Amino acid sequence: MRKPTYSVEIPSELISEVVSFIAAKQVQHSFSEFSRLYLAEIGTLGKVKHGKRVNVDISRDMSCLRNLSFFFRSKNIESLSRQDVGDYVRYRRSRVSDSTIRRELAVLGSAINYAVRQWGWNLNNPTLNQKPAQNPAKERYLTQEEAKRLIEKARFHEKAPYLWLFILLAINTGMRKQELLSLSWTQFNRDTQSLRLHKTKSGKPRTVPLNRVALFALGELQRHRNGRFVFQIHGRAIGDIKRSFTSVCRLAGIEDCTPHTLRHTFASWLAIQGKSLKHIGEVLGHSNVYVTERYAHLQTAVLQETVTSLEELFQGFFFQSND
Incomplete structure (x- = not known):
């Protein structure tokens, strides 16, 4: 006796899905x-x-x-x-x-x-555990004397006359190199004395407050404004400053310094002054406080001053007067 046969109708959507897969x-x-x-x-x-x-x-x-x-x-x-x-x-x-x-x-x-x-691509990720080991963070930042030399040499750079103003803005705002180079005048709010950044590394817009030095730099750039970008030459946005920056560092006798060092300088100087790491991180646009904690070691003098302030509460309690 022949076994009965059965036909099963497979939905066309499922067939298409299998074929596509x-x-x-x-x-x-x-x-x-x-x-x-x-x-x-x-x-x-x-x-x-x-x-x-x-x-x-x-x-x-x-x-x-x-x-x-x-x-x-x-x-x-x-x-x-x-x-x-x-x-x-x-x-x-x-x-x-x-x-x-x-x-x-x-x-x-x-x-x-x-x-x-x-x-939905079927890919393996061969980069896992392949990255070179990372050494403990050691952030290079400029001393005030180095910053002064760098700005002075950049101010008279014939091929990049805008460079000294870039350095001033970077040290006084902590902005990344590309954030500065892509900056347009529509992002500058003179009334609130701030810059509004839309495309950032974290993906979150942020507002950068401006001090008087940063406002001065923007004012100088605005006097020579000839287009929509803050940093441009011959009517075109400046693509990179690596070559001119390296040349100025060499002239100033400064080693191990890149444009990103200016961002670390901004954060380090604020940390040394005892400013809140939380606030520093917010201005820098850090995704979490752990990133900003790399600057905590610079606050030892402030911490010492903090605990020393308790001494006056114990005057005459443990310490004998020599009078």
Whole structure:
């Protein structure tokens, strides 16, 4: 006796989903294509933080992925392995610092995670535990004498006449290099004496208060204003200041100094003066207080002064007068 046969009707939606899933697993994407897709999407829609889309500055992502794409130009993202990433680390170590490599691998890891979560790509993340070990934080900041020399040399820099004003603003606001270079005049509120930053590293807008030195620098820049950006030359926004800044540091005899050192200088000087780490972190735009605590060791003099103030309460109680 022949066994009865049964026919089962499979929903067309399910068939399409299975076909798409199989196709997605078979499709290979070059590393360059993967980078372009990622940058195009986060540049338009923003990154996903805590389940929400936020607009962020993607200049760092672009720079890091450009370096990665050059090295992995013959690779598909699906076939990228831990050995490939290890080769990249060894290649880059002969050219840049470990901190730069960590940033580049962090961007790559975030991009891969994004493709997995947002696009449903079947990717492994070969950057896990591949970043060079990080040494305990040691933040370089300028002494007041170094800052004075740097500004004086920058003031007479023929090829970058705006550089000394950039340095003044950076030291007095703590803003990141790219936040300053992308700054437009519409973000400056003279009435409230502040700058409003929309695209930040954390993805959260923040307001930067301005002191008299910062207002002076903006006033000088405004006198020569010839477009929408605060820092521009020949009507175009300035892309980078690395070369001119390095040259001024050399002229001033200052070593181990980058534009980011100016941000650390701002925070360090405030910490030395005993200002609240919470308030310093808010002005800097830190995502949490733990990031700002790297400056806590600079407040030893203030802490000593704090506990010393209790001595007067015990005068004549334990200590005998010599009179």
